[in-house]
Amino acid sequence: MIRFRVNGRAAEVAESGARLLDVLRLELGLCGTKEGCGEGECGACSVLIGERVVNSCLVPVSQVDGCEVTTIEGLASPALARAFVEEGGAQCGICTPGMMCAAEALLRACPRPTIDQVRAALAGNLCRCTGYTKIFAAVLRAAGERAAGEQAAGERAAP
Amino acid sequence: MASVGRRVARVDGWDKVTGAARYVDDLTIAGCWFGATVRSTVPHGRLRGLHREPTFDWDRIVLVTAADIPGDNVIALIEDDQPALAKTEIHHVAEPVALIAAPTPELARAAACAVQLDVEPLPAVLSLFDATRVFREYEITKGDVAAARAHADLIVEGESTTGAQEQLYIEPQGMIAQPRPGGGITVLGSMQCPFYVHRALMRVLGLPSEKVAVIQTVTGGGFGGKEEYPSMLAAHAALLSRKAGRPVKMVYDRQEDIAATTKRHPSRVRHSTAVRRDGTLLAMDIDIALDGGAYCTLSPVVLSRGTIHAAGAYACPNVRVRSRVLMTHTPPHGAFRGFGAPQTLFAVEMQVERVARALGIDPVDLRRRWLLREGDTTATGQPVVAGAAAEVLERALAQYRSKSSPPPPPPRRRGVGVSLYLHGAGFTGSGEDKLKGRAAVRVAEDGGFEVLAASTEIGQGTRTIFAQLAADALGVPYQQIRVVEPDTSCVPDSGPTVASRTCMVVGRVVEEAARELRAQLLRWGESARVTAPDLSALAHERARRAGPLAVEKVYAPPPGIHWDDAAFSGDAYPVYAWGANVAEVDVDPDTGEVEVTRLVAAADAGRVVHPVLAEGQIEGGAVQALGWALTEEVKYQDGRVLNDRLATYIIPTSADVPVLETVLVEQPFAHGPAGGAKGIGELPMDGPGPAIVAAVAQATGVLLPELPLLPEKILAALEARGEREEAGR
Numbered sequence: 001m002i003r004f005r006v007n008g009r010a011a012e013v014a015e016s017g018a019r020l021l022d023v024l025r026l027e028l029g030l031c032g033t034k035e036g037c038g039e040g041e042c043g044a045c046s047v048l049i050g051e052r053v054v055n056s057c058l059v060p061v062s063q064v065d066g067c068e069v070t071t072i073e074g075l076a077s078p079a080l081a082r083a084f085v086e087e088g089g090a091q092c093g094i095c096t097p098g099m100m101c102a103a104e105a106l107l108r109a110c111p112r113p114t115i116d117q118v119r120a121a122l123a124g125n126l127c128r129c130t131g132y133t134k135i136f137a138a139v140l141r142a143a144g145e146r147a148a149g150e151q152a153a154g155e156r157a158a159p
Numbered sequence: 160m161a162s163v164g165r166r167v168a169r170v171d172g173w174d175k176v177t178g179a180a181r182y183v184d185d186l187t188i189a190g191c192w193f194g195a196t197v198r199s200t201v202p203h204g205r206l207r208g209l210h211r212e213p214t215f216d217w218d219r220i221v222l223v224t225a226a227d228i229p230g231d232n233v234i235a236l237i238e239d240d241q242p243a244l245a246k247t248e249i250h251h252v253a254e255p256v257a258l259i260a261a262p263t264p265e266l267a268r269a270a271a272c273a274v275q276l277d278v279e280p281l282p283a284v285l286s287l288f289d290a291t292r293v294f295r296e297y298e299i300t301k302g303d304v305a306a307a308r309a310h311a312d313l314i315v316e317g318e319s320t321t322g323a324q325e326q327l328y329i330e331p332q333g334m335i336a337q338p339r340p341g342g343g344i345t346v347l348g349s350m351q352c353p354f355y356v357h358r359a360l361m362r363v364l365g366l367p368s369e370k371v372a373v374i375q376t377v378t379g380g381g382f383g384g385k386e387e388y389p390s391m392l393a394a395h396a397a398l399l400s401r402k403a404g405r406p407v408k409m410v411y412d413r414q415e416d417i418a419a420t421t422k423r424h425p426s427r428v429r430h431s432t433a434v435r436r437d438g439t440l441l442a443m444d445i446d447i448a449l450d451g452g453a454y455c456t457l458s459p460v461v462l463s464r465g466t467i468h469a470a471g472a473y474a475c476p477n478v479r480v481r482s483r484v485l486m487t488h489t490p491p492h493g494a495f496r497g498f499g500a501p502q503t504l505f506a507v508e509m510q511v512e513r514v515a516r517a518l519g520i521d522p523v524d525l526r527r528r529w530l531l532r533e534g535d536t537t538a539t540g541q542p543v544v545a546g547a548a549a550e551v552l553e554r555a556l557a558q559y560r561s562k563s564s565p566p567p568p569p570p571r572r573r574g575v576g577v578s579l580y581l582h583g584a585g586f587t588g589s590g591e592d593k594l595k596g597r598a599a600v601r602v603a604e605d606g607g608f609e610v611l612a613a614s615t616e617i618g619q620g621t622r623t624i625f626a627q628l629a630a631d632a633l634g635v636p637y638q639q640i641r642v643v644e645p646d647t648s649c650v651p652d653s654g655p656t657v658a659s660r661t662c663m664v665v666g667r668v669v670e671e672a673a674r675e676l677r678a679q680l681l682r683w684g685e686s687a688r689v690t691a692p693d694l695s696a697l698a699h700e701r702a703r704r705a706g707p708l709a710v711e712k713v714y715a716p717p718p719g720i721h722w723d724d725a726a727f728s729g730d731a732y733p734v735y736a737w738g739a740n741v742a743e744v745d746v747d748p749d750t751g752e753v754e755v756t757r758l759v760a761a762a763d764a765g766r767v768v769h770p771v772l773a774e775g776q777i778e779g780g781a782v783q784a785l786g787w788a789l790t791e792e793v794k795y796q797d798g799r800v801l802n803d804r805l806a807t808y809i810i811p812t813s814a815d816v817p818v819l820e821t822v823l824v825e826q827p828f829a830h831g832p833a834g835g836a837k838g839i840g841e842l843p844m845d846g847p848g849p850a851i852v853a854a855v856a857q858a859t860g861v862l863l864p865e866l867p868l869l870p871e872k873i874l875a876a877l878e879a880r881g882e883r884e885e886a887g888r
Contacts, residue, residue: 031181032177033178034184037804042805071178081173086172088772091619092378092381092617093175094328096175096176120813122813123812123813125812128328129618129775131782134775136813
C-alpha cells in the first residue's frame, strides 16, 4: 500500500503505476485538480508535494509514499483566494487550481516576490483567458496582505 | 447602490478559487460508459469498409457507425455538408468514422485502435494556394475604384498571410449524454451555444425539440472553439448513449482535441492602394482568400466579417473588396475570437505601414490622417456613430509615452509599432434581426430574482454582468440576482455566445426585461395593496400570494438600421468598438527571437460594466494575439497536424508576456445596456499582431507581413540583407 497525507488527512491506496492526478480525482474524489494536457506542459494538474509544486499527471502515485500532498481543496489561503477573485485572476477557472498551487509554493518560499519572480514561478502554468497580468496582481496583493497579516500578528504577540 | 461600473466580485469566483466548480470531466454518473472515436488517417479517400480486429474481445463494446444514425447524418449548421460520421468518403485527417463505448476509457481507446478502416486514398488539396472549390464569395463596392486609381500619384501593392491558430482552451472538449425515460436524451457539457447543440441533436437523432435537453456545464474556455464543434461531440455521445442504453461520457485528450477540432482560418490578403503624394487616400482594392478546410461549417460568416473589416478603421471614398473561402482537405477551420476580422485587419495595417514607407510619412501620422471620424462612412457605407478611432489612438500613444523603458541590452534592437482597428459588435448584417435573441427575468417561486438566458459563462463574466445589469434595472443589490444555468429545457433562446454580443445584445434584453419586471411588480403591489420596505420584500410577497412573475423580452435592433444582404452594403453592425495598440519589442539579431517588452492597448468599451472583467477581456485577447503573432504555428504534413501537443504547439506563458497596459475608453453606444456598453470580447484579438510586426520592422528594417513571425523568418530576412553572417562561418 501507498500511504501519504492529502490536505492533512491520511490516505491509503493500492500500489500501482497510476498517476497521482488520477488517484486524487478518481479515488479520493478531489476533482479540483484538473487535466489539461497529460504531459506536464500546462500545469492545470499542479499540486504541492511538501513545499514543491509538481505536475500530478507526471507523478506515479508510488512516488508520494510518506509525503504530504496539498491540492486546491486544502490550500487554505484565504488571502490568495480573495485576491484571485477580486483582482480578476480567475476567468474560466480551469487553470486556477494549478495556478494557485504554484503561487502558494512561491509565496511559501519567497513571501515578498518581485514581479519577475512571479512571472518565473508561474511560467509552468498556462492560462489562456487572462493574459496573466491580473494573475500577477493577485499574487502580489496576496503576498502583501499575508506579510501585513504576519506583521500585525507579530506586533500583537510582542510584549 | 448601483453595481454597474464597480469591481464587484464575480459570481462564480469563489467556486473557481476553491476547486468547487464542477466541469464536465468532474461529473460522475452511475453506470456511465466512456466513448472513443475512430478517425481517418488520410486527408481524402473512399471509405470501402471497416473491420474489427478478430482477436480483440468485442463483448461489452458498443460500436456505432453511420448506419446507426436514426436521423440525418449531418451536423446542422449553415450548409448540411458535414456528416456526424463519414459514410462513403473521407475529406480530412481525423475525420470521425466510427464510435466506441466501453465501461472504461482504457477499454474504449483499445477498442478504437482495434477498428481498421479500409480506405482507398484519393488526391488531396492541402493548401490554400492549390484550392479551387469555393464555399462562398462576396464583393463590396463603394465609389469607383478604377476611376480613382487613374488619378493616383502612387499605387502601393502588398500581400499578407496568416496561419491557422488553435483556440487552446485549457479544458478540452467534453460531453456526457444520458438517455431519458420516454426516448429522450439529455446532454451536458462544455459549450458556448446550447441551442446550436440542441438543433444539431434533433437532426441527428430525429427527435422533436421537447425530447432533447442540453445543459452547459462550467466551461473552461471557448474562444470560438466551443461554438460549433460541441454539436459534433454531443451528437457522438448521444449516438453512443442511445445504442448502449446508458450514460456515455466523451472527453478528448489534448492531442485528439488539437488534431480534430476547428482552428482559425489561414488567410492570404492582397492590397492595392491608390494614394496621392501628400498621403491622400484615394482607393483600396482588396482581395481575400481564406482556407475553409474540408467542410463549410461557419466559413461564410467568418468570411463576411473578414470582408466587412478589410478596409480597417479608415475613411476611403473608393473601395472594392473581393473575397472567397475555399475548400481544402484539412480539418475544418471555424470560429475563433475575431472571426475573420483579425486576418483582414492584420493585412490592412500592414498596408498602412507599406504606404507610409512608400510616401516617407510616419505611419502614426498616416493613420491620424486616414482614420474614420464621426459621420464618415465605412466600406459598406455605414456612417460612423459613437466613433473613437482618434481617441483610442491618442490614448494608447499617451500611455506609451508616459513611461520610459530601459534601453535594450546589446545586441538586441528595439522597435515600436502601432495598430488601429475597429470591431463590429453583434451579428453581422441582418443577423440580430433574424435571430431575435430572447431573455427573461423573473420572480421565482421562492421570491428570489432570476435571470434566464442561453448565454453561457465561459470565463468572460456573463453571469456577473447579467446580475449587474438586472440588479441595476430592478434597483436591488446584485447579490440578490441568480443567473440560472443554461438548460435548453428552461431558458429562452438568447442566441449563441459569440460575436461580442453577450453583454451588448443579450445584456440589453436582460436589462429591458428587468426594468419591465420592476414596473409590473410595483403595479401588482399597488393593485394588491401590498406595502413592502423594498423591491425584494415585495417580490417575496408576490411569490407567496400570487406565484412567480416572469418578463421575457426580444432583442430589437437600433432604429434606422438597414442592411442589404444582396448588395453587401449598409449598416453591417449595430455599432463598432475601437482599439489601438502600441507594441515595443526587442529583437535579438543573433537568434531572431522577439521579446515583447511593452504592450499597450486602448479599447473603447462604450460603457464599462465591470472594470476588472473588461480589462480581463482586453488583456486575455492581447496575449492570445501575441501568441498568434509570434509562436503559434500549426504545422501540417499531408493534412495532419504535426504539432498536436502542448510541448510542440507553443502558446505564451507568464514568462513570455510583459505586464499589459490597458486603457479603457468610453464612447457610449446609445442602444447599449448600462447607458452605452459595446461588445469587446473580440476587439483585443485584432491589433497586437500588426503592432508587433510593425515594431519588428522598425527594429530590423524589414517588414515581414506574415503570422506567425517566427525567428527563422526574421533571421532569413536579416541574412538576405547581408546583416547576419551564416552560422559557423
